[in-house]
Amino acid sequence: MRGTRIEQLYDGHAPSLFAYLLNFTRNENDTRDVLQEIFVKIAREPELLKNVLNERAFLIRLAHNAAIDLIRRRDTRERTRENVAAETITVFAPAGDPDEEVFRQQLSAALVELPEEQRAVVHLKLWEEMTFEAIAETLGISPNTAASRYRYGLDKLRERLRPLYKEITNANE
């Protein structure tokens, strides 16, 4: 791997990996650690990407597995304490419009309440625009499972954000 190759990989995929990891871990330090772990791994073993057709999907799989390992390593008590802080960490860019900002904060908090497996699928579907087949391959599940997790997750978000969503929609009309 040439010196610029790792930079190309970072510039091409780090923004997506960052958002995915932040949504998953809800902790900036953990996100940085996992992101660093991925790029160090790729730099150390460049042959990992040799026969990979979809680099993004491959890197997200690495990120997902590393994040799962990290979450499992955490102490339960530590996790409970961090869950409180997690609601304040937003995964979305700040909005100029106050209504939009409230919606983003509420959406970010609603995502935290989803089980991790549903959150992962919802993220990949909505913000990575992946098909259920691609999500299934990335996460090592069946396409049907990916689709059902997405529907369950989306229903929970809909339920949680319904009042705010209606309010904003009515105000815009």
Added chain:
Amino acid sequence: MRMNDMDPFEQRLKRQPLRQAPADWREEILTMAREAQPLRQTATVQGDSLFSVLNRRLASLLWPHPVAWGGLAAVWVLIFAAHFSIEDKAPVMAEKALPPSPEVVAELRQQQRMLAELIGVSDASDADRPKVLVPAPRSERVVILNA
């Protein structure tokens, strides 16, 4: 499912822009990644001296517990040092045991001769010694009796 297949709620969610990674992470992470690159590639790409490359490589190998690895290495060094110091002493001890002097050898031989004379054993050659009577097998004895 494409954008058109999504309901308005999904489309609204999808439009929310995600946060960007802090800009200072890039150099930090890429530096770590470059340091982790295999030795040959790092040396050719960056043109660093072999010593600095080895140093970085060693640092990345020892990470994240350099003190623990260093301690382990020190223990091994002590084990080897103890091993070689013991091994070196053995031949020295053998060398220190000098061979007996000719006077001592002569004295010992004299004492040996005196002891032999006292107990009545002479230095007779093997040919002069009386043969030890070995009993013949029983079957042969029967043959002699019959004869």
